Amino acid sequence: MELDFSPVWAGWTDILHGALVTVEVTAVALMLGCVLGLLVGIGRLNPRRRFVYGICTVYVTFIRGTPLLVQLFLLFFGLPQFDILLPAFVCGVLGLGVYSGAYVSEIVRGAIQSVDRGQMEAARSIGMSSAQSMRAIILPQAVVRMIPPLGNEFIALIKNSALVSLLTIHDLMHEGQKIISVSYRSLEVYLAIALVYLVLTSAASYLLHRLERNIRAGGMVQ
Numbered sequence: 001m002e003l004d005f006s007p008v009w010a011g012w013t014d015i016l017h018g019a020l021v022t023v024e025v026t027a028v029a030l031m032l033g034c035v036l037g038l039l040v041g042i043g044r045l046n047p048r049r050r051f052v053y054g055i056c057t058v059y060v061t062f063i064r065g066t067p068l069l070v071q072l073f074l075l076f077f078g079l080p081q082f083d084i085l086l087p088a089f090v091c092g093v094l095g096l097g098v099y100s101g102a103y104v105s106e107i108v109r110g111a112i113q114s115v116d117r118g119q120m121e122a123a124r125s126i127g128m129s130s131a132q133s134m135r136a137i138i139l140p141q142a143v144v145r146m147i148p149p150l151g152n153e154f155i156a157l158i159k160n161s162a163l164v165s166l167l168t169i170h171d172l173m174h175e176g177q178k179i180i181s182v183s184y185r186s187l188e189v190y191l192a193i194a195l196v197y198l199v200l201t202s203a204a205s206y207l208l209h210r211l212e213r214n215i216r217a218g219g220m221v222q
Contacts, residue, residue, distance in 0.1 A: 007183035008192040018175030026157045032097030037104025063102035076167045092164035107149045111142040151208030
């Protein structure tokens with residue numbers, strides 16, 4: 001068997017465009033996931049607030065307990081049944097963002113709970129409210145501790161984003177499948193796609209490692 005990568009070279013501009021779309025989808029989805037994760041993570045800190053805690057728990061349980069592909073299809077094929085038509089890109093970003101938010105919420109909750117409780121008590125003793133203490137004292141410390149696991153979540157999202165190609169989003173996987181449809185060189189194209197994903201995740205890992213090392217060098221994380 002001989003490998004023929006000529007279709008890959010001929011379509012490298014399409015592959016590059018798909019890689020940029022993949023990064024764009026992943027970045028926007030991670031931002032959405034961080035916002036949702038922060039709100040849900042804080043909402044799950046106090047079980048005594050039963051209503052908020054219950055809603056957040058149901059959200060986390062459903063999202064973490066069902067496949068991402070099913071969630072994407074529910075948005076793309078399910079919402080039109082209620083006359084809600086969203087562009088494929090929006091469905092992809094929403095699906096990935098909501099999915100990521102469930103996992104980010106656990107990162108947020110764990111980071112906040114890792115901060116010494118005495119700091120909250122000290123802040124309350126000088127007259128700060130719970131919200132003020134959380135915003136000014138607890139969250140700044142927790143955010144620093146969230147950075148390494150959030151970086152890992154970003155890497156996982158890059159790989160999970162391959163599923164949005166099924167929603168007709170012109171990401172890396174979709175562009176590769178277009179090349180396969182006219183060249184019939186599936187092995188070579190998928191090898192090239194895998195290499196691009198490896199480059200993206202390796203670059204993200206490197207940046208994450210540098211950021212974490214700088215944080216530790218600054219004494220912000222023990």
